[in-house]
Amino acid sequence: MPEVAIRVRNLVVGFGDRLVMQGLDLDVYRGEVLGFVGGSGTGKSVLTRTILGLLRKRSGLIEIFGADLDTVSPREYAAIEQRIGVMFQQGALFSGLTVKQNVQLPMREHLQLSPRLSEELAMLKIGLAGLEADAANKYPAELSGGMTKRAALARALALDPELVFLDEPTSGLDPIGAAEFDELIATLQRTLGLTVFMVTHDLDSLYSICDRIAALADGKVVAEGPISTMLASRHPWVHAYFHGKRARLARLAGGSIGDEGEGSLAGDATNGGPGGTSAPQD
Amino acid sequence: MDVPEGPKFSSQRAGDSLRLSLGGRWTVDASAAIEARAEGLLAESTGASRVVLDLGQVVRLDTAGAWLIDRTRQVLDAKGVDATLESIRPEYEILLREARYRVLAVPKPPRGSYIVRLLADIGESVVSAGADLYRGIGFLGEVVTAIGKSLVSPSHFRGTSLVVQIENIALRGAPIIALINCLAGAIIAQQGIFQLRRFGATVFVVDLIGILMLRELGVLLTAIMTAGRSGSAITAELGSMELREEIDALTVMGLRPVEILIVPRIVALIISLPLLTFIADMSGIVGGLIVSWIYEGITPARFLTLLRDAIVLHTFFSGLIKAPFMGLIIGLISCVEGLAVKGSAESLGRQVTASVVKSIFMIIVVDGLFAVFFAGIRY
Numbered sequence: 001m002p003e004v005a006i007r008v009r010n011l012v013v014g015f016g017d018r019l020v021m022q023g024l025d026l027d028v029y030r031g032e033v034l035g036f037v038g039g040s041g042t043g044k045s046v047l048t049r050t051i052l053g054l055l056r057k058r059s060g061l062i063e064i065f066g067a068d069l070d071t072v073s074p075r076e077y078a079a080i081e082q083r084i085g086v087m088f089q090q091g092a093l094f095s096g097l098t099v100k101q102n103v104q105l106p107m108r109e110h111l112q113l114s115p116r117l118s119e120e121l122a123m124l125k126i127g128l129a130g131l132e133a134d135a136a137n138k139y140p141a142e143l144s145g146g147m148t149k150r151a152a153l154a155r156a157l158a159l160d161p162e163l164v165f166l167d168e169p170t171s172g173l174d175p176i177g178a179a180e181f182d183e184l185i186a187t188l189q190r191t192l193g194l195t196v197f198m199v200t201h202d203l204d205s206l207y208s209i210c211d212r213i214a215a216l217a218d219g220k221v222v223a224e225g226p227i228s229t230m231l232a233s234r235h236p237w238v239h240a241y242f243h244g245k246r247a248r249l250a251r252l253a254g255g256s257i258g259d260e261g262e263g264s265l266a267g268d269a270t271n272g273g274p275g276g277t278s279a280p281q282d
Numbered sequence: 283m284d285v286p287e288g289p290k291f292s293s294q295r296a297g298d299s300l301r302l303s304l305g306g307r308w309t310v311d312a313s314a315a316i317e318a319r320a321e322g323l324l325a326e327s328t329g330a331s332r333v334v335l336d337l338g339q340v341v342r343l344d345t346a347g348a349w350l351i352d353r354t355r356q357v358l359d360a361k362g363v364d365a366t367l368e369s370i371r372p373e374y375e376i377l378l379r380e381a382r383y384r385v386l387a388v389p390k391p392p393r394g395s396y397i398v399r400l401l402a403d404i405g406e407s408v409v410s411a412g413a414d415l416y417r418g419i420g421f422l423g424e425v426v427t428a429i430g431k432s433l434v435s436p437s438h439f440r441g442t443s444l445v446v447q448i449e450n451i452a453l454r455g456a457p458i459i460a461l462i463n464c465l466a467g468a469i470i471a472q473q474g475i476f477q478l479r480r481f482g483a484t485v486f487v488v489d490l491i492g493i494l495m496l497r498e499l500g501v502l503l504t505a506i507m508t509a510g511r512s513g514s515a516i517t518a519e520l521g522s523m524e525l526r527e528e529i530d531a532l533t534v535m536g537l538r539p540v541e542i543l544i545v546p547r548i549v550a551l552i553i554s555l556p557l558l559t560f561i562a563d564m565s566g567i568v569g570g571l572i573v574s575w576i577y578e579g580i581t582p583a584r585f586l587t588l589l590r591d592a593i594v595l596h597t598f599f600s601g602l603i604k605a606p607f608m609g610l611i612i613g614l615i616s617c618v619e620g621l622a623v624k625g626s627a628e629s630l631g632r633q634v635t636a637s638v639v640k641s642i643f644m645i646i647v648v649d650g651l652f653a654v655f656f657a658g659i660r661y
Contacts (some may be wrong), residue, residue: 052534081536092527106535 003030004066005163005195006051011060013043013050020046022219024060030162033189033196035206038216039237044199045089047216048165052086053077064163082110085156089167091148093140099126099151100136106158122158128191129154130184146177150184157188166198170205178202182209203250215241288312289319289347291326299332305339308347320350324357327365333358338369345381348374353383414618414640421618425548428540440546447550451512452557458511459504463562466503467495467569475577484578488585489592491570496593500563501601502649505608508555509641513616516547517637520620521630529621539621548613555609556602563601596661604652608645615641 006028013021020043028034038044049055051062053069062069064080072080093102103122107113113121126136129150135143143151149169156164169185170178186209189196200206206213206227213230215223215238223233230242241247287306294301302323308316327333335355337343343351351367358365370378432439474487520543523529532539567589574580580588619637623629 049530054530054533078536081534084534086531086534088527088531090526092531094528094531095523095526105537109535109537 002032004028005030005064006197007061007063008047008051009061011047011050011062012058013046013055013060014058019219021050021057021060024216024220026214026221026224028195028197029212030195031193032211033185033198033209035210035213036197036199036216037201037206037213037241042216043219044216045167048167048197048199052084052165082106082159083162084165085159085161085163086165087149087152087156087167087169089171091140091152093143093148093151093155095140098137098139099131099143099154102140102151103155103158106155110159122154125154125157126151128157128188130180145172146174146181149173149181153184157192160192161194163195163197166196166200168200168202169198170200170202175204178204179208185209203247207250287341288315291319291323293326295330298330299334300327300330301334301336302326303336303339304351305341307342308340308351309342309344310346316346316350320354323354327358327363331363333363333365335365335367336369337367337371337374340371340374343374343377345377348377348381349383352378352381356383417618417622418614421614424540425544425614428538428545429549432541432545438541440542443542443546444550447546448554450515451508451550452554455508455511455554455558456561459507459558459562460565462507463495463500463503463565464569466499467491467566467571468573469569470494470499470566471570471573472577475574485580485588487570487574487578488580488588491567491574492589492593493597495566495570496563496597496601498601498649498653500566501559501604501608502645504558504562504605505555505612505645506642508551508558508609509612509616509645510638512551513612513641514634514638516613516616517620517623517634518630520617521623521633524621524623525626525630544613544617547617548610551609551613552606553609555612556605559602559605563598600652600656600661604649607648607652611644611648612641615644 004027006026008024008026011021011024011026012019024047026047036044036047046055050057051064065083067076067080069077069080093099094105097105100119100122103125104118107118107121111118123133123136127133131147131150131154135147135151138147140148140151153166153169156166166185170181173181182205185196185198188194189209198205198210210227212224212226214221215230215233215235217235217237222235223230223238227242230238233239233242289304289308289312290306291302291304294303304323308319310316323335335351337351340347355365355367367378471487471491474490475484478484478486478490520529523543529539529543532542571582571585574585575582616637619633619640623633
């Protein structure tokens with residue numbers, strides 16, 4: 001029985017008289033990449049923020065690494081926080097600091113490292129995220145969209161977390177950049193043994209790197225499991241999502257990156273379609 | 283280069299059937315002409331029992347043109363005239379179908395009575411003022427706790443940040459505070475002299491300047507200037523961080539925004555405002571001194587001698603004591619408003635305005651309270 005990284009039971013979250021989550025249950029297992037989908041405005045980011053403690057829940061249970069967040073002491077909570085990394089949708093890099101300083105900030109706050117080691121580790125993370133070394137001294141305003149996302153990912157990985165939250169990581173990226181980012185996440189997940197909770201709309205990401213998917217509709221998780229479960233689901237929204245025209249194209253195009261290893265990427269993600277793909281299908 | 287031709291049509295009658303040949307560009311950039319032509323089509327069709335709208339000569343068609351042409355057809359239809367469209371180019375078929383004339387229901391916003399809405403607005407303002415107070419007090423509690431924690435473990439205190447903020451607020455603000463108060467002192471002195479001349483008591487202008495600047499005006503002008511300058515800057519800074527989710531990013535990293543961002547700013551304001559008030563007091567007196575010299579010939583030496591008799595130490599302190607409280611108010615309000623920014627740049631603008639207005643309002647209210655207090659204890 002795989003270990004559970006996040007367990008949510010009966011979560012109720014609302015604003016005023018509007019209930020966004022109505023008794024939501026979810027499990028995220030250690031070492032997996034979970035894709036989280038839902039229509040716009042259904043509360044995907046509400047769930048993420050509630051799990052992270054940025055929003056207050058009305059009732060329900062949230063456990064991270066087996067610890068009930070309602071009953072832990074502040075010190076234990078701080079310890080859990082350090083095992084989590086978050087990458088926000090717009091990056092949320094601190095605009096007054098360079099990329100390197102952004103990555104070093106969590107290290108400076110929580111760890112006592114020598115300046116040299118902290119600098120080396122920061123450069124290591126920046127490199128792992130696929131950025132060139134000269135990006136380290138740039139300010140966030142000087143970065144392109146793709147670079148911002150990579151910098152945000154480097155910062156999320158600063159403390160070598162075990163659990164990483166990604167909020168729409170490929171939104172706003174061109175198809176090649178998005179495919180590269182998908183591959184980066186898959187590689188890092190293998191290298192660092194991460195558990196990844198990815199909120200996304202990107203069907204290509206869902207097909208290529210997610211081990212399991214959870215679909216949010218009507219304030220609950222209505223389908224949870226690998227792609228096959230999603231395809232078999234009878235829920236109207238899930239069905240429309242995974243059997244619509246774009247979904248079919250994505251299915252034609254995508255191979256699984258993680259398992260096959262040599263699934264070709266850049267061509268696949270963009271060219272699936274009636275005319276046949278330009279890249280070999282595995 | 284020819285001006286693109288507008289919409290036009292020509293008509294041929296054969297008995298009671300009519301052929302209208304439309305030509306030119308039936309597009310929205312023809313503006314009034316396109317509606318006029320459409321009316322013309324209808325006018326021309328009176329008396330006919332069969333109308334054919336021939337679109338063969340139409341050079342360009344857009345949604346406006348399609349809408350009006352189809353509307354003409356439907357109006358004729360409703361009048362019992364057999365109306366058809368002919369010679370439709372293939373590329374216009376889809377357009378005519380999608381932009382066909384139909385009644386589109388515009389949802390009407392519910393309009394209650396004016397009085398009810400007015401009362402509701404007033405009620406909402408009162409409730410939100412109460413909510414503001416509640417938030418402000420809660421915030422004050424958080425800040426005090428955070429300051430207390432950093433006194434206990436000084437390593438957590440952001441000294442660098444504090445110094446940067448003091449530089450921004452006090453050092454960079456000093457010149458303008460000095461200038462404004464110098465001018466204020468000068469203006470008071472001038473008007474005071476003109477009025478006191480009537481009683482032959484111009485020598486009391488020294489008392490006027492000394493007491494007014496030191497007790498009230500120095501602190502008030504400084505606080506208002508700082509609210510406008512630094513209060514708005516703090517709100518804008520925190521607000522744009524909130525918009526970019528930087529505050530959330532700090533929180534999830536286990537860093538508390540109150541400790542890192544808020545406390546240095548509030549402590550900096552509490553320290554800076556007395557310093558600036560001192561500069562303000564001195565500048566005000568200098569301004570008054572210069573004007574008294576120019577307008578009334580009171581030499582600086584004489585001015586200072588008279589000043590020494592006019593004021594006592596508590597004249598100075600009663601102004602200075604108010605300064606840290608003003609700083610706290612500016613800090614609390616600007617931080618609360620900054621963190622309340624949600625959504626868009628419009629929200630940011632609104633919160634910055636609210637921050638400055640509320641700060642200035644509370645500054646004057648607190649000044650009034652202090653005045654009552656000091657009068658009560660005869661200070």
